[in-house]
Amino acid sequence: xxxxxxxxxxxxxxxxxxxxxxxxxxxxxxxxxxxxxxxxxxxxxxxxxxxxxxxxxxxxxxxxxxxxxxxxxxxxxxxxxxxxxxxxxxxxxxxxxxxxxxxxxxxxxxxxxxxxxxxxxxxxxxxxxxxxxxxxxxxxxxxxxxxxxxxxxxxxxxxxxxxxxxxxxxxxxxxxxxxxxxxxxxxxxxxxxxxxxxxxxxxxxxxxxxxxxxxxxxxxxxxxxxxxxxxxxxxxxxxxxxxxxxxxxxxxxxxxxxxxxxxxxxxxxxxxxxxxxxxxxxxxxxxxxxxxxxxxxxxxxxxxxxxxxxxxxxxxxxxxxxxxxxxxxxxxxxxxxxxxxxxxxxxxxxxxxxxxxxxxxxxxxxxxxxxxxx
Numbered sequence: 001x002x003x004x005x006x007x008x009x010x011x012x013x014x015x016x017x018x019x020x021x022x023x024x025x026x027x028x029x030x031x032x033x034x035x036x037x038x039x040x041x042x043x044x045x046x047x048x049x050x051x052x053x054x055x056x057x058x059x060x061x062x063x064x065x066x067x068x069x070x071x072x073x074x075x076x077x078x079x080x081x082x083x084x085x086x087x088x089x090x091x092x093x094x095x096x097x098x099x100x101x102x103x104x105x106x107x108x109x110x111x112x113x114x115x116x117x118x119x120x121x122x123x124x125x126x127x128x129x130x131x132x133x134x135x136x137x138x139x140x141x142x143x144x145x146x147x148x149x150x151x152x153x154x155x156x157x158x159x160x161x162x163x164x165x166x167x168x169x170x171x172x173x174x175x176x177x178x179x180x181x182x183x184x185x186x187x188x189x190x191x192x193x194x195x196x197x198x199x200x201x202x203x204x205x206x207x208x209x210x211x212x213x214x215x216x217x218x219x220x221x222x223x224x225x226x227x228x229x230x231x232x233x234x235x236x237x238x239x240x241x242x243x244x245x246x247x248x249x250x251x252x253x254x255x256x257x258x259x260x261x262x263x264x265x266x267x268x269x270x271x272x273x274x275x276x277x278x279x280x281x282x283x284x285x286x287x288x289x290x291x292x293x294x295x296x297x298x299x300x301x302x303x304x305x306x307x308x309x310x311x312x313x314x315x316x317x318x319x320x321x322x323x324x325x326x327x328x329x330x331x332x333x334x335x336x337x338x339x340x341x342x343x344x345x346x347x348x349x350x351x352x353x354x355x356x357x358x359x360x361x362x363x364x365x366x367x368x369x370x371x372x373x374x
Contacts, residue, residue, distance in 0.1 A: 009067075009071060012068070012071050013071060013074075013075045016047065016050075016071065016072055016075040016076060017075055017078075017079065019045040019046060019047050020045075020047070020075070020076055020079045020080055020083060021079065022045055023038070023041045023042070023045060023080065023083055024037075024041055031198075031202035032196045032197070032198055032199065032202055032203070032204055032205065033161055033196060033204050034086075034119050034158055034161035034162070034204045035082070035086060036116075036119070038082065038083060038086050039086055039090065039116035039117075039119065040115075040116040040117065041116070042083060042086060042087055042090075042116050043114065043115040043116030043117070044116070047072065047076070047083075047087060048087060048090060048113070048114050048115065048116050049114045049115075050068065050072060051068075051069065051072060051087060051090065051091050051114070052091075052094070052098070052110060052113065052114040053065075053068070064299075064303040065237065065302075065303065066237055066240055066241070066298070066299035066300075066302035066303050067296065067299040067300065067303055069091065069237065069238070069240075069241045069244070069299070070240055070241050070243075070244035070295055070296060070299045071244070072087065072241075073087070073088055073241045073242075073244040073245045073248065074244040074245070074247050074248040074251070074292075074295075075248065076248065077244070077245045077246075077247075077248025077249050077251075077252070078248045078249075078251055078252045079252075081245075081249065081348070081349070081352050082203075084245060084248065085203055085245075088238070088241065088242075088245065089120070089121070089122075089157045089158050089204075090113050090114075090116075090119070090120050091120075091238065091241075092120070092122040092157070092234065092238055093113070093119075093120025093121040093122045093157075093158065093162065093164070093165070093166055094109065094110060094113045094120040094166075095234050095237060095238070096122070096166040096182060096184075096221050096230050096231070096233075096234050097109055097110060097166065097184060097221060098110060099230070099233055099234065100182065100221050100222040100230045100233070101184060101221045101222075102218070102220075102221075104218065105184050105221070109164055109184070112163075118163040118164065119158050119161055119162045119163045119164075120158065120162060120163070120164060120165075120166075121156055121157060121158040121159055121162035121164070121165045121166070122156070122157065122165075122166050122234070123153045123156050123159070123165045123166060123167045123168065123185075123208060124136075124153075124168050124231055125153060125154060125155045125156065126138060126151070126152060126153055126154060127152055127154050130155070131361070131362055131364070131365050133177075133228075133231065134176040134177040134180070134228060135176065136168060136169065136170050136180055137151055137170060138150070138151035138152065138153065138167070138168070138169040138170060138210060139151055139169065139170055140169035140170060140171045140181055140183075140215070143214065144216075145216055145217060146214060146215050146216035146217060146219070147169070147171065147181075147183075147214075147215050147216075148212045148213065148214055148215075149167065149169055149183075149185075149191075149210040149212070149213040149214075149215060150210055150211065150212060151169070151210055152207065152208065152209055152210070153167070153207070153208040153210075154197075154207045154208070155197070155205060155207075155359075156194075156205065156206055156207070156208055157203065157204060157205055157359075158204050158206075159194050159196075159204070159205065159206030159207065159208050160187075160193070160194025160195060160196060160206040160207075160208060161196075161204055161206075162187055163186070163187050164184060164185065164186050164187060165184075165185045165187065165208070166182060166183075166184060166185075166221060166230075167182070167183045167184075167185045167210075168180050168181070168182050168183075168227050168228070168230075168231055169181055169183060169227075171224050171225055171227075172225055175225075177228040178225060178228070179225050180225070180226075180227040180228040180231075181220065181222075181223075181224045181225055181226070181227040182220070182221035182222050182227035182230040182231065183215045183219045183220060183221060183227075184219050184220075184221050185213060185215060185219060189213045189214065189215075190212075190213070190214070191210060191211040191212045191213040191214070192208065192209070192210055192211075192213045193208070193209050193211070194206045194207055194208040194209065195207050199355075200351050200354065200355070201351050201352050201354075201355055232310075235313075235360055235361065236302065236309050236310055236313050237302060238360060239298075239313040239314065239316065239317040239360055239361065239366075240295050240296075240298035240299045240302065240312070240313050240316045240317065241295075241299075242317050242320070242321065242356050242359075242360050243291065243294065243295040243298070243316040243317050243319070243320030243321065244295050244299075244320070245356060246291065246320040246321045246323065246324035246353070246356050247288060247291050247292045247295055247320050247323075247324065249324050249327075249328060249349050249352060249353050250284075250287075250288045250291065250320075250323055250324040250327040250328065251288060252345065252349065253284075253324075253327050253328045253330075253331040253345075253346060253349055254281075254284050254285060254288055254327055254331065256331055256335070256345055256346060257281060257284065257330070257331040257334045257335070258272070258281060260334065260335055261277055261281065261334055271334070277334065280330060280334065281334075283330075284326075284327045284330055284331070287323045287326060287327065288323060288327055290319070290323070291316075291319050291320040291323040291324070292320075294312075294315055294316040294319050294320060295316045295320050297312060297316070298312035298313045298315065298316035299316075301313075308373070310369060310373070311369070311370060311373040314361070314366040314367075314369040314370050314373075315366070315370055317360070317361065317366050318363050318366035318367060318370070321356040321357045321363065322357065322363060324353050324356070325353055325354070325357060328346065328349045328350055328353045329350070331346055331349075332346050332350055
């Protein structure tokens with residue numbers, strides 16, 4: 001099951017593909033709820049452990065975590081977007097513990113998440129704090145040696161089915177990003193409840209209510225009032241990988257369009273013999289390759305500890321998600337009505353491709369980040 005040591009990118013991609021094709025995703029799952037069987041399969045095949053290298057002792061040992069994450073997400077997305085999303089959300093909810101948590105937190109949760117036995121979630125967004133993430137209103141009120149959490153979170157992936165949440169709450173009022181603290185909150189804490197949300201794409205997404213949920217010093221992720229940095233550190237890693245997810249979807253759509261236009265005959269020849277179709281395919285391929293290059297440049301910047309991590313992550317996330325939207329939509333256009341039939345690959349991708357332009361910082365937010373760095 002293990003990844004060969006010192007595998008190059010091509011070998012790693014083949015390794016991901018082999019294990020993704022071995023996944024059993026036939027078991028029916030209620031739309032909008034966590035597929036625990038799929039997560040266990042991702043653990044058993046080695047795909048989740050590849051996301052958390054060095055987890056036997058709860059540590060993080062990987063020379064290129066961003067590149068590895070991007071390779072996992074791109075190649076999984078080409079084959080199975082549900083498996084890709086399940087894997088990515090495990091990483092998003094758990095990496096704050098890997099990067100900023102305590103040894104006890106890592107030992108308790110990381111091996112379970114890597115095996116697919118525990119479901120993780122990243123709880124940042126609120127009803128009135130989406131793109132402006134520093135406007136958090138979930139209150140952490142002092143109580144004894146700890147705090148009590150009061151408020152709501154919404155659009156939280158894997159909620160309300162997760163087993164633990166990385167929660168960001170306001171410990172110092174009126175200070176925006178400087179007064180936010182991160183906590184690791186097990187789902188069975190009294191006062192924590194939630195409901196699933198029905199969305200365009202059938203991924204687990206929910207709303208959470210914190211009614212006096214008690215957290216203590218052992219639940220701190222990082223230090224008080226520095227939780228916003230914990231969130232941004234995680235997003236700097238995961239934003240290029242959202243671009244990799246988008247590149248994977250664009251690649252799948254491009255391959256479908258190439259196959260269809262080569263097989264479909266119209267006006268006396270194959271569809272791709274028409275100049276307008278051939279040039280459209282050329283544009284789709286060029287944009288997809290440009291997006292891929294931006295994604296892996298951002299991943300390399302992160303892995304090398306370069307000074308432009310946030311800038312390059314924003315560029316990669318922006319360009320790749322916007323490109324995927326264009327490529328999938330254009331592939332649908334080239335296929336015509338057949339692509340919109342329920343169950344068609346492009347019908348599925350058409351629903352999947354919209355959300356990445358919004359989550360983990362909408363395209364408009366990425367443009368603002370880029371402009372600020374200029």
